[in-house]
Amino acid sequence: MKTAERFIAPDDGRLDDAMRAAWDRDGFLALEGFKSPAELAELRARVDEIVETFDPDSVRTVFSTQQQSHAADIYFRESGDKVRCFFEAGAFDDAGELTVPKQRALNKIGHAMHDLDPVFDRFCRDRRLAGMAGDLGLAEPALIQSMVIFKQPRIGGEVGMHQDATFLHTDPVSVTGFWFALEDADAGNGCLVALPGAHRGPLAQRFHYCGDDLRMDRLAEQHWDENALVALEAPAGTLVVLHGLLPHGSAPNLSARSRQAFALHVYDRRTRWSADNWLRRSEDMPVRGFS
Numbered sequence: 001m002k003t004a005e006r007f008i009a010p011d012d013g014r015l016d017d018a019m020r021a022a023w024d025r026d027g028f029l030a031l032e033g034f035k036s037p038a039e040l041a042e043l044r045a046r047v048d049e050i051v052e053t054f055d056p057d058s059v060r061t062v063f064s065t066q067q068q069s070h071a072a073d074i075y076f077r078e079s080g081d082k083v084r085c086f087f088e089a090g091a092f093d094d095a096g097e098l099t100v101p102k103q104r105a106l107n108k109i110g111h112a113m114h115d116l117d118p119v120f121d122r123f124c125r126d127r128r129l130a131g132m133a134g135d136l137g138l139a140e141p142a143l144i145q146s147m148v149i150f151k152q153p154r155i156g157g158e159v160g161m162h163q164d165a166t167f168l169h170t171d172p173v174s175v176t177g178f179w180f181a182l183e184d185a186d187a188g189n190g191c192l193v194a195l196p197g198a199h200r201g202p203l204a205q206r207f208h209y210c211g212d213d214l215r216m217d218r219l220a221e222q223h224w225d226e227n228a229l230v231a232l233e234a235p236a237g238t239l240v241v242l243h244g245l246l247p248h249g250s251a252p253n254l255s256a257r258s259r260q261a262f263a264l265h266v267y268d269r270r271t272r273w274s275a276d277n278w279l280r281r282s283e284d285m286p287v288r289g290f291s
């Protein structure tokens with residue numbers, strides 16, 4: 001598999017012509033050195049604190065993109081405006097007991113740390129990101145979702161190929177992913193993979209409420225050529241920006257190294273947020289921009 005091109009992150013976050021051309025052509029942009037070691041260390045220390053205070057017996061929700069079984073789970077459904085921890089499928093034995101310490105058992109934390117936690121708030125509400133969002137056409141950015149993705153050693157699960165607009169839909173599509181490597185991500189520990197240029201194709205699926213049920217509907221045939229995948233290798237501190245229609249995912253992490261990442265998803269308020277999206281927020285927590 002080829003490795004995708006990376007740019008050196010601009011100091012002020014503003015995209016030059018070559019970066020804009022790569023974004024238009026590929027539907028992604030990898031910017032190395034966007035976050036400093038100190039910024040990464042601060043966020044990772046906060047992640048460690050959240051995990052430290054999390055009681056694994058309080059909930060046993062497993063998050064897996066392979067089966068939507070978690071969808072029935074109220075803990076997941078109500079996490080759009082909360083800070084909640086989700087387990088890896090491979091973290092339990094047949095008797096339902098954790099086989100690894102909780103620090104090695106979580107798949108992710110989601111989905112509103114950017115609004116509820118001061119350290120995440122600072123990491124996300126970065127004036128360089130605000131400038132970049134403007135360059136990407138997000139004229140009225142709304143920070144809708146944040147996720148820590150652990151990709152644990154040995155048991156870090158696959159993230160199946162998907163488009164973010166499947167889960168965070170607006171009309172027209174505007175969701176944009178800002179994915180940060182908190183640790184080195186490479187082909188050996190399950191880095192992101194993507195199909196360059198395939199963001200020009202249609203939205204293939206939608207995950208949405210239908211009454212009280214959450215369901216996945218097919219909207220268009222998926223002609224995603226897995227032979228054309230590229231590896232988005234990303235040294236710690238790299239920001240990978242992902243177009244909402246770009247098919248992307250990541251392989252399981254079978255290595256002994258973890259591959260922690262943080263993702264922030266932003267949409268443009270000038271578009272119409274689809275009311276049947278899975279992610280819901282209470283009225284007293286309206287979605288906010290970069291300031």
Ligand SMILES: O=C(O)CCC(=O)C(=O)O
Binds near residue numbers: 263
């Ligand atoms: O970190 C990963 O492996 C997947 C992340 C992803 O798909 C996303 O942020 O949209």
